[in-house]
Amino acid sequence: MKERVIIDVRERDEFDAAHVEGAINVPLSSFTSTAPNVLKQLREKDVSIMCYSGKRAENAYQLSQGFGYSQSADYKICPGGIKAWMEEGKPVVDTGKKSTMTLMRQTQLVMGTMVMVFSALSLMVDPNFGILAAGMGIGMMFAGATGNCAMANAVAIMPWNKA
Numbered sequence: 001m002k003e004r005v006i007i008d009v010r011e012r013d014e015f016d017a018a019h020v021e022g023a024i025n026v027p028l029s030s031f032t033s034t035a036p037n038v039l040k041q042l043r044e045k046d047v048s049i050m051c052y053s054g055k056r057a058e059n060a061y062q063l064s065q066g067f068g069y070s071q072s073a074d075y076k077i078c079p080g081g082i083k084a085w086m087e088e089g090k091p092v093v094d095t096g097k098k099s100t101m102t103l104m105r106q107t108q109l110v111m112g113t114m115v116m117v118f119s120a121l122s123l124m125v126d127p128n129f130g131i132l133a134a135g136m137g138i139g140m141m142f143a144g145a146t147g148n149c150a151m152a153n154a155v156a157i158m159p160w161n162k163a
Helices: 012-017 031-041 055-066 081-087 103-124 129-146 150-156
Strands: 004-008 046-050 075-077
Touching: 004 031, 031 055, 046 055, 046 081, 055 075, 103 129, 103 150, 129 150
Parallel strands: 004 046, 046 075
Antiparallel strands: none
């Protein structure tokens, strides 16, 4: 039986709060840039992709198929994520550190606020502010298409998100 490795695609703050011992953190927000090298090193191991409840793991699984990852080893999604893992009483590394607001929620708040402000400014001050709102929309489309979000990366380095 091959060794099983868990790739946890939750954001770093979520992973730091509680994770399966030995799991490798490859956040979904940077999955397309990080995962190919990680997966290449795991070719001879069975891999399970985990997130909180399963949705992000499904997204990561689809992304990994899209950039050509395939192997003879077992490669699957951990059903129900770490939530189900803990409900089943399986062990986790619990740092006791509470996750504030996830990086993805912070990113969504920042992006939504910026689009709203730029849209309002384009209506009330100068129509050219609409270009900035459109730019934010293009950025969100790019993040959705590639799985790599520049805004999420910027939010991650903010002081309140440092361990």
